[in-house]
Structure formats: structure tokens, C-alpha cells
Amino acid sequence: MSETSTLDRVLVLELVRVTEAGAIAASSLTGRGDEKAADQAAVDAIRTQLNGLDIDGLIVIGEGERDEAPMLYIGEKVGKGGTHIDIALDPLEGTTITAKAMPNALAVVAFGEGGTMLRAPDVYMDKIAVGGGYQDGIVDLDKTPAENLQAVADAKGVPVSELCACVLDRPRHAELIAAIRDAGASIQLIGDGDIAGVMAATDPDVTGVDIYFGSGGAPEGVLAAAALRCIGGQIQGRLLFRNDDERARARKWGIEDLNRKYDTIDMVSGDVIFAATGVTDGSMLEGVRLTADGYSTETLVMRAGSKTIRTVRTEHRNGR
Numbered sequence: 001m002s003e004t005s006t007l008d009r010v011l012v013l014e015l016v017r018v019t020e021a022g023a024i025a026a027s028s029l030t031g032r033g034d035e036k037a038a039d040q041a042a043v044d045a046i047r048t049q050l051n052g053l054d055i056d057g058l059i060v061i062g063e064g065e066r067d068e069a070p071m072l073y074i075g076e077k078v079g080k081g082g083t084h085i086d087i088a089l090d091p092l093e094g095t096t097i098t099a100k101a102m103p104n105a106l107a108v109v110a111f112g113e114g115g116t117m118l119r120a121p122d123v124y125m126d127k128i129a130v131g132g133g134y135q136d137g138i139v140d141l142d143k144t145p146a147e148n149l150q151a152v153a154d155a156k157g158v159p160v161s162e163l164c165a166c167v168l169d170r171p172r173h174a175e176l177i178a179a180i181r182d183a184g185a186s187i188q189l190i191g192d193g194d195i196a197g198v199m200a201a202t203d204p205d206v207t208g209v210d211i212y213f214g215s216g217g218a219p220e221g222v223l224a225a226a227a228l229r230c231i232g233g234q235i236q237g238r239l240l241f242r243n244d245d246e247r248a249r250a251r252k253w254g255i256e257d258l259n260r261k262y263d264t265i266d267m268v269s270g271d272v273i274f275a276a277t278g279v280t281d282g283s284m285l286e287g288v289r290l291t292a293d294g295y296s297t298e299t300l301v302m303r304a305g306s307k308t309i310r311t312v313r314t315e316h317r318n319g320r
Contacts, residue, residue, distance in 0.1 A: 056084045060088055096191065101280060116270030125218035125220075128141055131201050230272060
């Protein structure tokens with residue numbers, strides 16, 4: 001982390017406003033069965049908020065490349081001008097979750113110092129993550145699930161049978177799920193939202209999750225790394241490629257070692273501010289609630305440089 005951060009503490013509250021706007025916009029479509037409309041509502045609201053800030057913002061993790069997304073695409077500039085910052089975002093992590101009114105949908109944005117965030121292509125990433133308080137390198141992608149579970153159990157002073165792993169419920173994870181259960185741990189399967197899944201591993205006393213395993217989106221891996229830089233914890237990731245087109249996409253963003261194993265610092269190396277506002281109720285945050293004259297929101301906002309973690313509850317009174 002740089003000794004003198006270019007991120008102003010004022011941006012912490014500004015970022016809260018950004019994710020709050022996205023969450024409120026998406027919440028109006030909770031349970032409506034329209035994933036695209038919910039995502040678009042969050043995108044529109046977040047982009048409007050970002051363009052009102054005094055920043056020279058560059059989207060490095062966004063809604064896709066220029067030819068795939070009209071707004072908040074990778075490479076888009078946002079803001080009115082000012083300090084150059086990298087922006088990683090998932091306007092609505094859990095579009096399906098929102099459409100079905102299920103738990104743990106979030107509006108997520110991270111601000112980083114310019115040039116400090118991995119430009120991750122829109123491909124899969126194999127991931128493993130744990131919370132804080134462990135020695136560096138306690139988990140490793142190149143070890144078996146049983147070896148990683150035993151290392152965490154030993155560090156906690158408990159048997160593996162007392163551990164719970166979080167895994168995305170996907171057919172591709174059938175062997176992983178079997179290996180975790182064979183090792184003796186329990187599993188919390190989630191249908192979507194692997195940023196929330198990684199974050200859950202940082203507070204096992206609340207969430208019941210000790211470790212995160214499995215493959216999900218590479219952009220979400222960078223956002224999870226941003227959260228872990230602030231909240232504590234470790235993540236490792238390795239990009240997964242299904243075809244030559246995806247390999248070419250990685251090289252386009254300057255990635256030459258396609259088999260590289262990234263750790264937290266490789267993905268987010270500088271000061272970073274991370275904010276997530278609940279859209280639907282989850283294990284760590286309440287979702288947007290209707291009130292008599294507006295909405296209430298709950299946001300987790302953190303900064304690596306100051307090592308601060310805040311939960312912000314806001315009443316938005318608009319005379320509804």
C-alpha cells in the first residue's frame with residue numbers, strides 16, 4: 001500500500017451514497033422475475049451517482065467490454081474530473097437472487113488508487129478464501145480441499161467436522177462438494193453471489209462460514225479481494241479459460257501468464273475503499289426496506305488505508 005493514499009476520506013461517504021442508490025433502484029424489482037431490468041436499474045442509478053463525483057474514475061471491473069455493455073463497461077470514464085481512481089463494481093451482485101427475492105443480493109463498488117487493481121477479463125476464476133487472523137498462506141489453491149480444511153481446523157483448534165465451507169451450487173462443483181464432505185466438513189451451498197460468499201468467510205461467528213471454495217467470475221474475485229484488503233482475510237485465484245477467445249480476452253488486458261496464481265495483493269495492491277449495500281436481506285446486511293416516507297438501507301463500508309469498518313444505516317425520506 002502506498003504511504004500517501006490518493007483516496008480522500010470524503011470518498012467513503014460518497015461511495016456509500018453510490019451503492020445506496022443502486023440498491024434502492026434494484027429493490028423496486030425484487031421478486032418481479034426480471035433479472036435484466038433489476039440489473040439495469042442498478043446500473044443507471046450507480047452511473048448517475050458516479051458521474052456526479054469530483055473524480056477522474058476509470059472502470060476497470062464493470063459490466064463488460066465496450067462492445068458488450070453500453071454503460072459502466074470496462075474502460076469507461078466517469079466523474080466530473082479530479083483524482084484518478086480505479087473503480088471496480090458489480091451494480092447488482094445477484095440478479096437472479098433479486099428477481100426471485102432470495103437472500104444476499106448486493107450493490108457493490110470499490111474505489112482504488114489508479115493502477116492498483118487487476119484488470120480481470122470476464123472469465124471464470126478458481127478461488128479459495130478465508131477470513132483474518134490466520135498466518136499468510138494458510139490456504140492454497142494447489143492443495144486439496146482436505147489439506148486446506150485441515151490447515152484451517154488446526155489453526156482454529158477444532159476438528160474439521162466443525163468447519164463449514166461456502167460453495168456455489170453448480171454442477172461443475174460436484175467433485176469439490178464431494179471432496180469437502182469426504183473430509184468431514186459441512187457445506188453452505190449458495191445459488192448466486194460469490195462476493196457475499198467470500199465475505200461470509202470473514203465472520204464465521206455470524207455467518208457460520210469458515211472458508212470459501214470454488215469457481216466464479218474473475219471480476220467478482222477482484223471485488224472480493226478489495227473487501228478482504230479492508231476487512232481482513234486471504235484470497236487466492238487462478239483464471240480459468242474455456243476457449244481461445246477467452247485466452248485472447250485475457251491477453252488484451254495485459255495478462256500473459258495465463259496460469260498465474262493471484263493472491264490478495266496481486267488483485268488489489270493499493271489503498272481501497274469498498275462498499276456494499278444490501279438489496280435483499282442477507283447474512284451480513286439487511287436489504288432495502290420501505291418506510292412510511294421513503295426507504296431504509298444498510299451498507300458496509302471499509303477502507304484499507306485507515307483500517308476502518310463501518311455499518312451505515314440510512315433513512316431516505318422522500319415523502320413517498
